[in-house]
Amino acid sequence: MGLRERKKAETRAALSWAAIRLTVERGFDRVRVEDIAEAAGVSPRTFNNYFASKGEAIAARHLDRLVRIAAELRRRPPAEPLWEALSQAVLAQWVPGPEVVEHPVTDQAEWAAGLRIMLAEPVLQGEVLRAGAVAEAELAAAVAERTGTDLARDLYPHLVAAAVLAASSTATAHFLRTDPPVPVNRLLTEAFALVAAGLPAPS
């Protein structure tokens, strides 16, 4: 990867990170793109060369994570049963990467509160969900490859992708909702087991 692409990725990451941090600190509409650009050391106009909107910048990290699920699925051994592979591919995205270690959160509770406020913003909810839709297309393609189904003809791969992402976001939403917190891995595993069992009504 040349200097060009590396710099671009860095700027993108810096902008997204700045957008998230400032929004968690101050709230969505007390942050101007000008502020974000300044925090990332770039001109305000450049912001829109990377992201179409403030919301998109904030959702970018989430999008990246979701897209990696499809990539991980392709990396899994083809012999592995589909649902085992899917659940592992999702769980693999929940190990904290190096960028989290680099920027340790000072006040855990304050951060969580800020996150919750941030996600309450309508524009951002839409943006996060849209990221899910983009990732869904990728995942559906990967599922189609693995199962030998056809994206254009069959409902199956789309349905599986949608179900997987729905299970993931339901589990993480439940995680943000519960107090005291239940481990995410546990919730994800439970969700996948339920879906794979056809979500039978509890007796």
Add this chain to the structure above:
Amino acid sequence: MGLRERKKAETRAALSWAAIRLTVERGFDRVRVEDIAEAAGVSPRTFNNYFASKGEAIAARHLDRLVRIAAELRRRPPAEPLWEALSQAVLAQWVPGPEVVEHPVTDQAEWAAGLRIMLAEPVLQGEVLRAGAVAEAELAAAVAERTGTDLARDLYPHLVAAAVLAASSTATAHFLRTDPPVPVNRLLTEAFALVAAGLPAPS
């Protein structure tokens, strides 16, 4: 229902309808809020007393439809098996209401094309998905009631709601994708059957 509420509902419907029609005709960013307000016979400022954004106005009818799923589920006989009730509640929203009959579409193909262009708009995708999220909360509550589960403690009702809406939107998306079109009812039924069966990998 008094004159007051009726008028309000009418204005809301008129605004949403005008927003959709104009957007399908001209495209999202060739329609100004001013135009929508004018078409609905109301002042531009009033538009924002009903909707927070242009996108919200367009997605409003979709939201209404989705919210009715939860209402329909509550109306179903409690003895009915859960998944039967859910699939019927969804299918019930696909009978054309009186407002469709009142405004017959002149050119079917042109309308479909406009719809597709409209739904390609990022802002609207987000808005449509957000409507789904709102409806999901309602549906989860209805599911919790019916199954005796707890919204705060159990993952189950949220998961079922998410799966149902995911299946619905996947089916309708597939409908918009297929050419020649497959009936929506068929796709919906197939989707529900697959989900209830745990989405087994095709042999």
Add this chain to the structure above:
DNA sequence: ACCAAAGTTGCGTGCCACGCATCTTTGCGG
């Protein structure tokens, strides 16, 4: 070392979301 392509920046424009103050309509209690 040069040059085309890619990326950044400044400027200007149209529109949008929304706060606030004012005017109009509604429907209820006397």
Add this chain to the structure above:
DNA sequence: CCGCAAAGATGCGTGGCACGCAACTTTGGT
């Protein structure tokens, strides 16, 4: 039947955002 409080509609003004356009700068292959 009437007047009055509450709800809603409207006009105006403001801050900010998305984006087109036209320089200017950096990159990396030849």
